[in-house]
Amino acid sequence: MSLIPVEEALQRLLAMADQGVPLEQEEVPLDEADGRVLSSDLLVPLDLPPWPNSAMDGYALRHADWQGKPLPVSQRILAGQAPEPLLPGTCARIFTGAPLPDGADTVEMQENVELRDGHVYFVQPLGLGQHVRLQGQEVRAGEQVLAAGSRMGPVELGLAASLGYARLMVWRRVRVSLVSSGDELVEPGLPLAPGQIYNSNRRLLMAWLRRVGCEVRDAGIMPDDPQRTREILAAQVGSDLILSTGGVSVGEADFLGQVLREEGELELWKLAIKPGKPLTCGRFRGIPVLGLPGNPASTLVTFALLARPYLLRRMGVQDVAPRMIEVPAGFSWPKSGTRREYLRARLEDGQAIIHPNQSSGVLRSAAWADGLVEIREGRTLVEGEPVRFVALSELLG
Structure with missing residues (x-):
């Protein structure tokens, strides 16, 4: 069987996500919407700003009343106050964000005036409309500011709040059953027997x-036994995805692929990626199953580049590709490979430096790294040549 290229595997996973049973919508308070995905467009219910206001602390006036002469101050307007109409031939003391009084069309900042005997002296020419934020300058009522499928973060939540939204319609969280596979596994805090690992x-x-925004169901550790594998998979009724680690290689005790072949569907197996080649994808009694390799670095890479985009698309996000940048390589790569490689790396002085230990069984290198460097199939590198780099902060968010 030939290995499946990374791009093809990702496209097939995203197609599976698009074909999944649509998630239900739910309404949540704004304070609980961080990381959630909008199920409908967010429209502007009112002009923003809702009225003309001052962009500066200063004095509001009718530009036609300014003839190089001082104007008396007729009122003082703070943000949050409703002003009186501006008396002709006067100006108003005004503060940033405060509404302009009817009749005013210009603001001069306080640094450019002199105040004497209750009159304001304007020391330089005034431009009509200067320092005024017009009604609807940012957005107009009825405009779309966020499309369905947008993922809410601090900025998006602030925008929704500025428009008066207290609740949002979002897709419910994707329910993921998380399974670990292997008799050798022990939970932290318990004693290790010979041959066991945490x-x-x-x-x-x-x-x-x-962090992605899923509802996690802990399905525990799946022993190396085909019947127990079937039973544990069968118990995950109601989940949108069964995500497992380990048990996907070709060893005699790796039963996930075998069970999917016998009682489900096997849609992906063996990718042209390093680390992460044994990744397995299929369905068990209609529920999608994504089996990640058990080695920690392989788990990290395949979740970041394949499982995470699948889950985001399942949540309704359309743009799921992680943003990669080109940086100079601070290392050489003299031997080309037949698989796409992702190396744990960090940026130092603008260059990507790789960790000396790229073993798939090591997480310490990932804790040292701040991203992954991509080495394409068949490529060699000389130090200084450009490589693609994706930050872990991008992948972990």
């Missing part, structure tokens, strides 16, 4: 899934 992938993925 289960790091569970903590890695549980935190990451929650």
Whole structure:
């Protein structure tokens, strides 16, 4: 069987996500909408600003009343106050964000005036409309400011609040059953027997899934037994995805692929990626199953580049590709490979430096790194040549 290229695997996963049963909509308070995905367009219910206001602390006046002569101050307007109409031939003391009084069309900042005997002296020429934010200057009522499928973050939540939204319509969270596979796994805090290791992938993925915005169902550790594998998979009724780690290679105790072949559908297996080649994808009794390799670095890379985009698309996000930048390589890569490689790296002095230990079983290198460098199939590198780099902050958000 030939290995599946990374781009093809991703496109097939995204197609699976698009074909999934649509998630239900739900209304949530604004304070609970961080990381959620809008299920409908966010429209502007009112002009913003809702009325002309001052962009400066200063004095508001009718430009036609300014003839190089001083004007008396007829009122003082603070932000949040409703002003009186401006008396002809006067100006108003005004503060940033305060509404312009009817009749005023210009503001002069306080630094450019002199105040004597209750009159304001304008020391330089005034431009009509200067320092005035017009009604609807930012957005007009009825405009779309965020499209359905937008993921809400601090800026988007602030925008929604500025428009008066207290609640938002979003897609419900994707329900993910998280399974770890392997008799060798032990949860942290318990004693290790000979041949056993602590289960790091569970903590890695549980935190990451929650950051993505999923509802996580902990399905525990799946032993190396085909019947128990079937039983645990069958118990995940109501989940949108079963995400497992381990048990996807070709060893005699790797049963996930076998069970999917026998009682479900196997749609993806063996990718042209390093680390992460044994990734497996299919369905068990209609529920999508994504089996990530058990080695921690392989888990990290395949979740970041394949599982995370799948989940985001399932949530309704359209632009799911992580943003990559080109940087000079601070290393050489003399031997080309047949698989797409992702190396744990960090940026130093504008160059990508790779960790000396790229073993798929090591997480320490990922903790050292601040991103991944992509090495394309068949490519060699000389130090200084450009490589693509994706920040872990981009992938973990």
